[in-house]
Amino acid sequence: xxxxxxxxxxxxxxxxxxxxxxxxxxxxxxxxxxxxxxxxxxxxxxxxxxxxxxxxxxxxxxxxxxxxxxxxxxxxxxxxxxxxxxxxxxxxxxxxxxxxxxxxxxxxxxxxxxxxxxxxxxxxxxxxxxxxxxxxxxxxxxxxxxxxxxxxxxxxxxxxxxxxxxx
Amino acid sequence: xxxxxxxxxxxxxxxxxxxxxxxxxxxxxxxxxxxxxxxxxxxxxxxxxxxxxxxxxxxxxxxxxxxxxxxxxxxxxxxxxxxxxxxxxxxxxxxxxxxxxxxxxxxxxxxxxxxxxxxxxxxxxxxxxxxxxxxxxxxxxxxxxxxxxxxxxxxxxxxxxxxxxxx
Numbered sequence: 001x002x003x004x005x006x007x008x009x010x011x012x013x014x015x016x017x018x019x020x021x022x023x024x025x026x027x028x029x030x031x032x033x034x035x036x037x038x039x040x041x042x043x044x045x046x047x048x049x050x051x052x053x054x055x056x057x058x059x060x061x062x063x064x065x066x067x068x069x070x071x072x073x074x075x076x077x078x079x080x081x082x083x084x085x086x087x088x089x090x091x092x093x094x095x096x097x098x099x100x101x102x103x104x105x106x107x108x109x110x111x112x113x114x115x116x117x118x119x120x121x122x123x124x125x126x127x128x129x130x131x132x133x134x135x136x137x138x139x140x141x142x143x144x145x146x147x148x149x150x151x152x153x154x155x156x157x158x159x160x161x162x163x164x165x166x167x
Numbered sequence: 168x169x170x171x172x173x174x175x176x177x178x179x180x181x182x183x184x185x186x187x188x189x190x191x192x193x194x195x196x197x198x199x200x201x202x203x204x205x206x207x208x209x210x211x212x213x214x215x216x217x218x219x220x221x222x223x224x225x226x227x228x229x230x231x232x233x234x235x236x237x238x239x240x241x242x243x244x245x246x247x248x249x250x251x252x253x254x255x256x257x258x259x260x261x262x263x264x265x266x267x268x269x270x271x272x273x274x275x276x277x278x279x280x281x282x283x284x285x286x287x288x289x290x291x292x293x294x295x296x297x298x299x300x301x302x303x304x305x306x307x308x309x310x311x312x313x314x315x316x317x318x319x320x321x322x323x324x325x326x327x328x329x330x331x332x333x334x
Contacts, residue, residue: 063248073240081230096261
C-alpha cells in the first residue's frame with residue numbers, strides 16, 4: 001500500500017491517530033482490540049450498545065485488505081453477535097460508509113422498538129441531533145451507562161473466545 | 168429456525184418471493200446467483216453499478232446464518248470488489264439494514280465525485296427522490312444502461328472465478 005497519496009491520508013486520519021493507543025485515545029469507550037480491528041462504543045448511545053469497529057490497517061475499501069479481509073469481516077460479525085446478545089435489539093444495522101473519514105470502520109447500530117424512527121436509517125436522526133445541542137445530549141445518552149455497556153460486551157467476547165491482538 | 172413467527176414472515180417476504188426464480192423475478196437486473204446470495208442491480212442507478220445482494224436463506228441477522236455466514240460475507244466482498252473494478256467509484260458504501268424488509272440484504276453503493284451529496288449517506292437523496300416522480304426518474308437512471316452494467320459485472324465475476332449456486 002505504499003502509494004504516494006496514502007501516507008498523506010494516514011498522517012491526518014483521526015482513526016490512525018487513535019489506533020496508536022486505543023485505550024488511551026478512546027478511554028472508557030474502548031471495548032476490545034481484535035487482531036485486525038478495534039471495537040469502541042459509539043457516541044450515540046440512544047442506540048444502546050452502538051459500536052464502531054475500526055480497521056487496524058489504514059485502507060479505504062475491503063478489497064485492499066487482501067488476506068486480512070476475511071478475519072476483519074469475521075471480527076465484525078462477532079462484535080455484531082455480541083451486541084445482539086447483550087442488548088437484544090429488534091434489528092441490527094451494519095454500515096461501512098467512509099464518506100467523511102475514508103478509513104474502514106463499521107457502524108454496528110442496534111435498533112429498538114422505542115425509536116419512533118425505527119424503519120429509517122439512523123442518519124436522519126443523527127444529522128438533526130448534531131445540529132441541536134439539546135438533542136445531541138439526548139441521543140448520546142443510552143438507558144445504560146457506558147461502563148455497563150462495555151462490561152457486558154467484554155464479558156460476552158471473553159466468554160466466546162474472541163481473538164485478541166498480540167501487542 | 169423453525170420459530171412460529173418466522174414462517175409467517177417468509178411467506179410475505181418480497182425477497183423470498185423473488186428467490187424462488189431470481190432470473191424471472193429480477194429480469195434484466197439479475198446479475199449473479201452465488202451459492203449463498205443473489206446479486207441484482209439496484210433501482211437507483213444514479214449510483215452507477217449500485218447492487219443489492221440478497222441472502223438465499225431467510226434470516227434477519229448474520230448470526231442466524233451459522234457456518235454460512237462466512238461465505239455470505241465473502242460473496243458480498245467479492246461483489247463489492249467487482250463494482251469497484253468495473254465502475255471505479257471514489258468510495259463504496261456497504262450497508263445491511265433490514266429496517267423495512269428484515270431479510271438479510273446488502274446495499275453496495277458506489278459513490279462518485281459528481282454527486283453533490285457525496286459526503287452523506289445516500290438515504291437523504293433517495294427519500295427525497297421517492298417522494299417526487301421527476302427526481303425518482305433522475306436517480307433511477309445511470310450514465311450507463313442497465314444491460315451494460317450487468318454485462319460488466321458478470322464478465323468480472325466470471326473472470327475471477329466467482330462461485331455459482333448449484334441449481
